[in-house]
Amino acid sequence: MMPATATRSVVPDATIPPVALRPDAMQSIEALLDSAEAATRDLTGARPARDGGKETLHAWLERVKAVRGRLGYFPYLGSGRGRGPLVELLDGSVKWDLINGIGVHMFGHGDREVMRASLQAALGDTVMQGNLQYNADSVAFAEFLAAEAAKHSAMKHCFVTNSGCMANESALKICMQKRNGAPRVLAFSDCFMGRSITMSQIGDEPGYRHGVALSTLVDYVPFYEPEMGARSIEMSVWHLKEALRRWPGQHACFVSELVQGEGGFKTAPREFHVALMQACREAGVPVWDDEVQTFGRTTSMFAFEALGLGEYIDVVTVGKMTQACACLYSEAFNPKPGLLAGTFSASVSSFHTGLSVLRRMQSGGYYGPEGRIAKLHAAFRTHAEALVNKHPEWFPPAKLPFGRESRQFVGGTGGMMRLTPFGGDKDRIGRLLQNLFEDGVIAFYCGHGPYHLRFLPPIGVMQPEHFGEVFAILEKSMARTA
Numbered sequence: 001m002m003p004a005t006a007t008r009s010v011v012p013d014a015t016i017p018p019v020a021l022r023p024d025a026m027q028s029i030e031a032l033l034d035s036a037e038a039a040t041r042d043l044t045g046a047r048p049a050r051d052g053g054k055e056t057l058h059a060w061l062e063r064v065k066a067v068r069g070r071l072g073y074f075p076y077l078g079s080g081r082g083r084g085p086l087v088e089l090l091d092g093s094v095k096w097d098l099i100n101g102i103g104v105h106m107f108g109h110g111d112r113e114v115m116r117a118s119l120q121a122a123l124g125d126t127v128m129q130g131n132l133q134y135n136a137d138s139v140a141f142a143e144f145l146a147a148e149a150a151k152h153s154a155m156k157h158c159f160v161t162n163s164g165c166m167a168n169e170s171a172l173k174i175c176m177q178k179r180n181g182a183p184r185v186l187a188f189s190d191c192f193m194g195r196s197i198t199m200s201q202i203g204d205e206p207g208y209r210h211g212v213a214l215s216t217l218v219d220y221v222p223f224y225e226p227e228m229g230a231r232s233i234e235m236s237v238w239h240l241k242e243a244l245r246r247w248p249g250q251h252a253c254f255v256s257e258l259v260q261g262e263g264g265f266k267t268a269p270r271e272f273h274v275a276l277m278q279a280c281r282e283a284g285v286p287v288w289d290d291e292v293q294t295f296g297r298t299t300s301m302f303a304f305e306a307l308g309l310g311e312y313i314d315v316v317t318v319g320k321m322t323q324a325c326a327c328l329y330s331e332a333f334n335p336k337p338g339l340l341a342g343t344f345s346a347s348v349s350s351f352h353t354g355l356s357v358l359r360r361m362q363s364g365g366y367y368g369p370e371g372r373i374a375k376l377h378a379a380f381r382t383h384a385e386a387l388v389n390k391h392p393e394w395f396p397p398a399k400l401p402f403g404r405e406s407r408q409f410v411g412g413t414g415g416m417m418r419l420t421p422f423g424g425d426k427d428r429i430g431r432l433l434q435n436l437f438e439d440g441v442i443a444f445y446c447g448h449g450p451y452h453l454r455f456l457p458p459i460g461v462m463q464p465e466h467f468g469e470v471f472a473i474l475e476k477s478m479a480r481t482a
């Protein structure tokens with residue numbers, strides 16, 4: 001007999017929410033959600049700290065410093081309250097959250113459907129699921145991603161992981177096994193792939209591998225430079241082919257971020273990627289597409305779909321807004337038993353909220369050239385270009401390698417938005433980010449020189465008109481930084 005408190009029953013159909021609750025539990029959840037929503041109605045725009053708030057936050061930041069050994073990039077500690085793109089900090093201040101922990105919360109803060117999925121998950125029988133013991137929701141989550149990938153590529157299998165980095169580790173292992181232990185990796189200059197020993201070596205930022213014993217052999221290919229046009233494609237293909245010639249049969253894969261994230265929100269036309277992927281195909285080198293940051297943010301769910309590159313890709317990794325991360329691959333890349341496993345795949349809540357987010361992404365009108373993401377990007381560009389025109393003194397050309405200059409002050413694509421003031425100078429961008437934070441907007445930087453302001457807004461809840469207030473704050477912060 002079930003204990004009196006039990007309210008769940010097993011749902012055999014993995015396409016519906018797997019933690020099925022009795023109507024009384026569902027009603028209680030709705031009451032909790034009403035209460036949570038009522039408790040955040042006062043969050044309507046950015047506001048400064050309340051009286052005494054700064055002292056409370058400071059005391060907590062001292063605790064952060066003591067326990068972690070250092071402070072984070074921003075004096076940030078959330079109160080646990082938020083509403084859409086707005087988040088409240090422990091000092092009572094409210095800020096526009098346009099970075100979302102680097103792209104994690106598509107529906108921002110305090111979203112009713114996300115909280116509902118999470119509350120349902122909390123009533124499941126365990127907190128975590130893994131590779132030995134798992135429930136139908138983890139299968140439904142993987143099925144969803146596999147079915148989406150299979151629409152425009154040969155990829156149809158999905159291994160779930162608990163971080164983007166572990167998804168990437170899985171992808172690299174799969175490629176290496178397929179290539180009988182080939183030791184080298186082809187990657188783009190300025191790429192970022194995660195923080196494991198291997199990924200921090202492939203990632204092209206010396207500071208992230210400082211003091212790490214090097215064990216991974218990487219050949220870098222320059223990313224597309226719009227200022228160079230077709231010459232840039234020739235140059236990158238030349239670098240790739242040189243590496244293939246120099247190390248025949250030695251490459252496990254070519255890993256590609258189709259839109260560079262940390263590297264500077266750089267985009268490239270389809271012909272650039274095709275030229276490189278075609279060269280890999282001719283050399284028998286697998287192509288792995290790292291979409292941990294791009295997934296969900298371009299004009300289609302997978303960026304490879306928007307660029308029409310599915311036929312060239314053997315393995316793809318996703319993460320962040322999916323809540324649980326994943327490595328997807330074709331039948332030909334299905335690894336031998338034993339290569340991929342792990343105690344945890346993700347939490348029950350990650351599967352529930354992830355699946356709920358994915359379904360809303362699919363049906364919410366976000367994708368396509370006229371979709372909500374494209375419109376949000378257009379609104380960002382309109383405001384950004386107006387700011388550039390109003391204050392040309394804040395936008396000198398950014399210096400590129402070999403003495404070239406860039407006047408592309410506004411960039412990115414879809415839900416990845418970029419602005420390049422102050423010539424892309426690292427220190428001034430850093431000061432601007434701190435001022436902006438203080439004034440009520442949380443953004444971040446990207447690029448390795450020039451540096452840029454990076455925005456990953458919560459695309460599910462950010463409305464084009466919100467940029468009005470955000471840019472008013474940005475103008476104020478830039479004035480005091482300049």
Ligand SMILES: Cc1ncc(COP(=O)(O)O)c(C=O)c1O
Pocket residue numbers: 102163164165166168192193194195257261262290291292293294319320
């Ligand atoms: C392109 C890319 N790959 C991999 C990762 C690593 O993901 P995680 O931080 O979840 O390990 C990131 C994180 O920012 C990323 O942007």
